[in-house]
Amino acid sequence: xxxxxxxxxxxxxxxxxxxxxHRNVRVFTCGxxxxxxxxxGNYRTFLYEDLLVRHLEYLGYGVHxxxxxxxxxxxxxxxAADRGLTVKELTEETHGRFRAEARTLGLRLPDRIPQASRSxxxxxxxxxxxxxxxxxxxxxGSYFFDVFACPEFGxxxxxxxxxxxxxxxxxxxxxxxxRRWNLGDFVLWHAESDDARRTEAAWETRIGVGRPxxxxxxxxMIVQNFGDSVDIVCGGIDxxxxxxxxxxxxxxxYSEKELAGFYLHGEHLVVNGRKMSKSAGNVLYxxxxxxxxxxxxxxxxxxxxxxxxxxxxxxWERFAEEAALIDGLRSxxxxxxxxxxxxxxxxxxxxxxxxxxxxxxxAGAVRGLVELFDGRSQLSPEELQAVERIDVVxxxxxxxxxxxxxx
RNA sequence: GGCGCCGUACCCAAGUGGCUAAGGGGGCGGUCUGCAAAACCGCUAUUCACCGGUUCGAAUCCGGUCGGCGCCUCCA
Numbered sequence: 127x128x129x130x131x132x133x134x135x136x137x138x139x140x141x142x143x144x145x146x147x148h149r150n151v152r153v154f155t156c157g158x159x160x161x162x163x164x165x166x167g168n169y170r171t172f173l174y175e176d177l178l179v180r181h182l183e184y185l186g187y188g189v190h191x192x193x194x195x196x197x198x199x200x201x202x203x204x205x206a207a208d209r210g211l212t213v214k215e216l217t218e219e220t221h222g223r224f225r226a227e228a229r230t231l232g233l234r235l236p237d238r239i240p241q242a243s244r245s246x247x248x249x250x251x252x253x254x255x256x257x258x259x260x261x262x263x264x265x266x267g268s269y270f271f272d273v274f275a276c277p278e279f280g281x282x283x284x285x286x287x288x289x290x291x292x293x294x295x296x297x298x299x300x301x302x303x304x305r306r307w308n309l310g311d312f313v314l315w316h317a318e319s320d321d322a323r324r325t326e327a328a329w330e331t332r333i334g335v336g337r338p339x340x341x342x343x344x345x346x347m348i349v350q351n352f353g354d355s356v357d358i359v360c361g362g363i364d365x366x367x368x369x370x371x372x373x374x375x376x377x378x379x380y381s382e383k384e385l386a387g388f389y390l391h392g393e394h395l396v397v398n399g400r401k402m403s404k405s406a407g408n409v410l411y412x413x414x415x416x417x418x419x420x421x422x423x424x425x426x427x428x429x430x431x432x433x434x435x436x437x438x439x440x441x442w443e444r445f446a447e448e449a450a451l452i453d454g455l456r457s458x459x460x461x462x463x464x465x466x467x468x469x470x471x472x473x474x475x476x477x478x479x480x481x482x483x484x485x486x487x488x489a490g491a492v493r494g495l496v497e498l499f500d501g502r503s504q505l506s507p508e509e510l511q512a513v514e515r516i517d518v519v520x521x522x523x524x525x526x527x528x529x530x531x532x533x
Numbered sequence: 534g535g536c537g538c539c540g541u542a543c544c545c546a547a548g549u550g551g552c553u554a555a556g557g558g559g560g561c562g563g564u565c566u567g568c569a570a571a572a573c574c575g576c577u578a579u580u581c582a583c584c585g586g587u588u589c590g591a592a593u594c595c596g597g598u599c600g601g602c603g604c605c606u607c608c609a
Binding site (some may be wrong): 138156157158164165167168169170171172196200201225339340341361362363364365366367368369391392393394395396399400401402403433436437439441443444446447448450451489491494496497501502 | 557
């Protein structure tokens with residue numbers, strides 16, 4: 127159906143994309159934290175996922191995308207407890223702001239965003255089955271995943287007996303806090319705590335009173351929305367170690383099927399060569415871009431101006447250059463005469479499809495347009511027609527005739 | 534300490550085996566202009582951190598060295 131090639135984190139190889147159903151694609155993407163607001167690096171990840179979904183639709187697939195809120199994880203409970211809120215109230219606050227900012231950036235979101243707090247039954251069912259199969263065990267009201275009952279544990283990250291033998295051996299010998307059997311075992315269910323009770327993040331269930339851990343919330347939402355497997359799992363690179371590999375372990379122990387055909391991981395946005403962090407004081411939010419006099423399309427383009435699997439270094443100097451580039455392109459598009467009934471320029475479509483089918487190289491597609499239109503003041507009606515068609519994916523030009531966009 | 538990514542001109546950056554190593558910024562020179570700005574034109578890496586290897590051929594592959602960054606704490 128398409129010539130789309132994607133780099134798959136599983137195996138770290140480029141593979142031709144083929145969903146299990148040749149017409150429909152199931153995409154599972156990790157949503158924002160519910161305990162603090164997303165910064166522009168978070169939005170970079172959501173943007174490449176947005177481009178993935180839009181491009182799959184361009185290629186003719188029906189796409190069922192889930193973006194999730196893991197709203198009962200430890201930090202959400204802590205934050206809610208600190209502020210005297212329930213986790214539900216905290217989630218609603220975050221959710222509203224996220225939707226508003228996403229809309230401004232042109233990120234399309236599903237109408238409904240699943241929440242871990244609404245998939246407790248699925249989480250319990252998963253844990254029960256893992257216990258039945260000897261893959262998980264209870265201790266003092268909590269439940270843990272037994273990594274040694276899972277021979278392939280760590281296969282996504284590469285944590286296997288070939289690459290990290292000492293780690294497996296160490297897991298075999300140690301115990302941790304007298305609770306876990308092995309150091310590598312991870313929690314599936316937290317027994318109820320005072321903070322959890324206070325923030326209403328505890329549920330009475332067949333396996334006890336408590337809440338699902340981060341490691342079982344995604345599997346629960348996958349089961350709730352897709353069943354046993356999906357076509358693509360997406361997220362930021364930091365989700366690879368100890369989140370997606372745990373998801374793989376849990377889901378595959380549960381279903382005895384492969385979780386996903388493809389795993390995509392986006393690299394981080396860094397600022398002046400350093401990772402954004404609260405302690406470094408270099409965290410940038412969309413409002414900082416707005417305050418500097420830029421518009422959402424500048425940020426949207428900037429965040430896609432490097433391939434999603436390469437680290438993007440934010441500097442104001444480079445931001446200004448990229449803003450000038452996209453404005454130049456937009457003004458050419460804006461000055462172009464439209465005409466009904468013309469067929470789109472094949473040359474433009476070819477550049478776009480070549481780049482996007484090459485592991486979603488949106489930056490290459492746009493730079494290809496810049497090269498194609500170099501020195502021109504306007505496009506032919508056929509070229510404009512093509513630009514409008516591919517902009518359904520890129521989302522950079524639609525507002526070219528309407529500058530009233532603003533965060 | 535372990536694992537991984539990266540190192541292309543003054544700056545940013547594309548390019549992952551083969552025509553003369555994209556592009557942008559900056560700088561320099563020019564056209565235009567009362568002067569300037571803007572715009573446009575031209576110039577700005579015999580070479581891709583360094584050393585060695587593979588190959589007819591390497592920025593691209595392999596080994597090593599140096600340097601930067603990231604991960605190894607529920608951080609997209």
